[in-house]
Structure formats: structure tokens, C-alpha cells
Amino acid sequence: MTIATEQNIDQKLISILDTVTDPEIPVLTILDLGVVREAYEENGLINIKITPTYSGCPAMDMICDDIIKAFENKGKLAKVTLILSPAWTTDWITPKGREALEKYGIAPPLEASADKDALLGDKKIVKCTQCGSINTKVISQFGSTPCKALFQCRDCKEPFDYFKCL
Amino acid sequence: MKNKNLYNYILGIADNSLILGQRLGELCGHGPNLETDIALTNISLDLLGQTRNYYQYIARLHDKEKTEDDIAFLRSEREYINVLLVEQPNTHFGFVMARQFFYDVFHLMLMEKLQESKDETLSAIAKKAIKEVSYHFRFSSDWVKRLGDGTKESHYKMQEAVDELWRFTDEFFHLTEADKAMIEAGIGVDVSNFKEAYYIKVSEILTEATLSIGASKYFQKGGKQGIHSEHMGFILTELQYMQRTYPNMKW
Numbered sequence: 001m002t003i004a005t006e007q008n009i010d011q012k013l014i015s016i017l018d019t020v021t022d023p024e025i026p027v028l029t030i031l032d033l034g035v036v037r038e039a040y041e042e043n044g045l046i047n048i049k050i051t052p053t054y055s056g057c058p059a060m061d062m063i064c065d066d067i068i069k070a071f072e073n074k075g076k077l078a079k080v081t082l083i084l085s086p087a088w089t090t091d092w093i094t095p096k097g098r099e100a101l102e103k104y105g106i107a108p109p110l111e112a113s114a115d116k117d118a119l120l121g122d123k124k125i126v127k128c129t130q131c132g133s134i135n136t137k138v139i140s141q142f143g144s145t146p147c148k149a150l151f152q153c154r155d156c157k158e159p160f161d162y163f164k165c166l
Numbered sequence: 167m168k169n170k171n172l173y174n175y176i177l178g179i180a181d182n183s184l185i186l187g188q189r190l191g192e193l194c195g196h197g198p199n200l201e202t203d204i205a206l207t208n209i210s211l212d213l214l215g216q217t218r219n220y221y222q223y224i225a226r227l228h229d230k231e232k233t234e235d236d237i238a239f240l241r242s243e244r245e246y247i248n249v250l251l252v253e254q255p256n257t258h259f260g261f262v263m264a265r266q267f268f269y270d271v272f273h274l275m276l277m278e279k280l281q282e283s284k285d286e287t288l289s290a291i292a293k294k295a296i297k298e299v300s301y302h303f304r305f306s307s308d309w310v311k312r313l314g315d316g317t318k319e320s321h322y323k324m325q326e327a328v329d330e331l332w333r334f335t336d337e338f339f340h341l342t343e344a345d346k347a348m349i350e351a352g353i354g355v356d357v358s359n360f361k362e363a364y365y366i367k368v369s370e371i372l373t374e375a376t377l378s379i380g381a382s383k384y385f386q387k388g389g390k391q392g393i394h395s396e397h398m399g400f401i402l403t404e405l406q407y408m409q410r411t412y413p414n415m416k417w
């Protein structure tokens with residue numbers, strides 16, 4: 001998947017967009033999350049197009065408001081549109097974003113087929129965010145927010161979140 | 167309205183998700199354990215999110231200015247066209263799982279095909295939803311197997327739920343006028359073609375769960391025509407309470 005061709009982001013707007021974070025995972029900026037698909041200025045209006053992570057993700061409304069506010073603070077008027085297609089995938093989380101997730105205590109998503117194995121409990125491949133062991137087990141395929149599953153480390157016994165693959 | 171068939175076609179899909187989402191929402195804080203409680207409300211949230219996508223789309227097809235909230239909250243019982251299955255109560259956890267499982271198998275098949283719809287918005291919604299619905303199906307089919315092939319008590323309760331709810335599954339495959347028109351237009355999915363595949367998929371998992379499909383040859387229908395079971399009024403009372411009490415209230 002080539003993100004570069006699908007994304008159309010004016011480089012001048014990046015510094016402002018990079019200040020907006022996911023309210024549920026504050027270490028992840030919306031650029032790292034990969035939800036910003038287009039950003040450009042036209043006749044003095046900043047147009048931002050973002051794609052929701054999950055259909056019912058309550059963070060999306062807040063992200064829209066936060067983007068508008070971030071531009072407002074710089075004296076600019078922004079309009080945010082939600083687009084559904086192409087559908088967001090965890091593949092769009094940047095390497096920097098994945099690193100930030102892991103440091104924050106959320107195991108970053110595996111690729112699709114490995115994810116299935118992990119969530120079905122067939123294979124031990126999700127790494128504990130506390131001690132790095134892969135001796136972990138899935139507790140629940142659904143976690144504290146729609147994007148997460150709940151795991152536990154069998155070695156250090158700590159529970160931790162895993163960012164589900166979409 | 168410009169395209170009444172398109173409107174009603176999408177409304178049918180969306181109402182299923184709305185009412186099932188509402189039913190699952192009732193369990194918030196009442197799940198048998200924390201993980202399951204969280205899972206059920208997550209599934210509810212996915213369904214309500216999908217519902218919003220559909221309602222936002224069809225709100226634009228209205229002649230008068232309508233919002234997604236008007237469609238969700240301000241209709242009378244006869245105007246909701248969800249299937250009877252999704253309004254059935256949370257009698258016990260076995261019922262919650264059987265209802266979810268019967269719905270998820272169908273929902274997954276529908277979303278698979280809806281991705282190919284000629285209508286770009288519908289296809290986009292389906293492409294998003296199918297990823298979520300795959301998780302729902304995994305969850306509900308796991309529980310059906312776990313309970314069916316569990317203890318004597320869990321097996322009994324799971325079989326009881328399957329027997330009671332199976333008679334609501336046939337309604338999925340009935341085509342309304344709107345369905346037929348949209349299939350013709352290449353927008354809708356001909357769900358009547360799924361019937362056999364549905365039966366095979368459900369049987370396969372029930373067999374694994376040591377359960378059997380109810381023997382009943384009688385199937386219930388009516389929801390798609392707005393003729394609901396006695397449970398529907400109670401659901402709507404709760405669902406619509408805020409908008410009825412404080413009209414036009416905004417979140």
C-alpha cells in the first residue's frame with residue numbers, strides 16, 4: 001500500500017496538524033494515526049479530510065473539533081470533512097506512531113493474518129509492553145476502547161492493551 | 167423524496183443495527199463479567215456507529231431538512247423496519263449470544279456483498295463495517311461454542327435460546343419492494359440468495375457447539391413491514407425518552 005499517493009497533505013499545514021492528538025491515546029498525533037487523508041488551503045479556507053478509525057469511534061467528533069481549534073489558534077479557518085473511503089486501516093499508523101504506542105503501554109497492531117492468530121489465541125506473538133515477553137495471552141478481543149483488545153503477560157502477569165488490526 | 171426505494175432499502179439495514187445496538191446497550195454494566203460487559207458495549211458502539219453512517223446518508227435524501235437524530239428518535243413504532251430478531255429481549259446471556267450469532271452470520275454475508283454495491287457511499291460504509299462485523303462474529307460464535315459445549319447447564323440454556331430464536335431468522339431473507347428495486351438497480355444485495363449458505367454456516371457452528379437447530383418449521387415475520395413484537399414499544403420508550411421529553415435537545 002502506498003500511502004503517499006493516497007494522501008494529499010500540504011506540507012505547510014503539517015506543523016499545526018501535528019499538535020492534534022487522539023483524545024483516547026494522547027501520545028498519538030492524528031498524523032501518526034494516519035487518519036488525515038487530505039489537507040490543503042483554498043481561498044483562505046483550510047480543508048481537512050479525515051477518515052474514522054472505527055464507525056462508532058466517539059473520538060472522531062472530538063478530533064474534528066480539535067483540528068478546527070488548532071487552526072483557529074493560528075488565526076485560520078478550517079473545515080473538517082469525514083470520508084469513509086478508502087476505509088482506514090491500522091497499516092496507516094506510522095512507524096513513529098507504533099513506537100509511541102508501545103512506549104505508552106499499548107502493543108502496536110500486527111499485520112492482518114498474524115493478528116487473527118493472536119486474537120484467536122493460537123499463537124504467542126504479541127509482545128508484553130512491560131517486560132517484552134511474548135508469553136502472553138488474550139483476555140478479551142474487546143478492550144477499553146473500540147480499537148483495543150485486552151492481553152495479559154504470563155511472565156510478569158501485567159495486563160496490557162493491544163491495538164487491534166483493522 | 168427523490169429516491170424512496172433507496173431510502174427504505176438503507177433504512178432497513180440501519181434499523182437492524184440501531185435496535186440491536188440499543189439492546190446491547192441495555193447490558194452496559196450488567197454483563198456477566200467485566201470483559202464480556204466491555205465487549206458487548208463495544209459491539210453496540212460499532213453498530214450505532216454504522217447506523218449513524220447510514221442515517222446521515224439517507225437524511226440527505228429527505229425533501230425536508232432532516233438529521234440522523236430525527237430518523238433515529240422521532241419515528242413511530244410502525245415506521246421502524248428492523249427484523250423481529252434484533253428486538254428480542256436479553257432474557258439471559260445465552261439469548262444475547264444466540265441473537266448476536268444469528269445476526270452476525272447474516273450481517274457478515276450482507277456486508278461482504280454490499281461492498282460491491284454500485285452506490286459508492288453504501289460500498290464505503292460496508293468496507294468499513296465488515297472489518298468490525300468480523301470481530302462481532304468471532305466473539306459470538308466463540309461464545310456459542312463455549313456455552314453449547316460447556317457444562318450441562320450452559321448447554322441447556324444455549325439450546326433453549328437457539329430453539330426460541332431460530333424462528334426469527336427466516337425474515338432476513340424476505341425481500342421488500344425497496345429491496346427488489348435496489349437489487350434491480352445494482353445497489354442492493356439479493357439476500358434471498360444467502361439462505362442456503364446461511365443455514366450451512368449456522369449449522370456448522372452449532373454442530374461444533376453440540377447444539378441443534380430448532381425443529382420449528384414456523385417462522386415469524388413482520389418487522390420489515392413495521393409490525394413488531396410487543397417488545398418494540400418498550401425499546402422505543404427508552405430509546406426516544408430524551409427527545410420526547412426535551413424536544414430538539416442537542417447533545
Ligand SMILES: [Zn+2]
Nearest residue numbers: 128131153156
Ligand atoms: Zn510482561
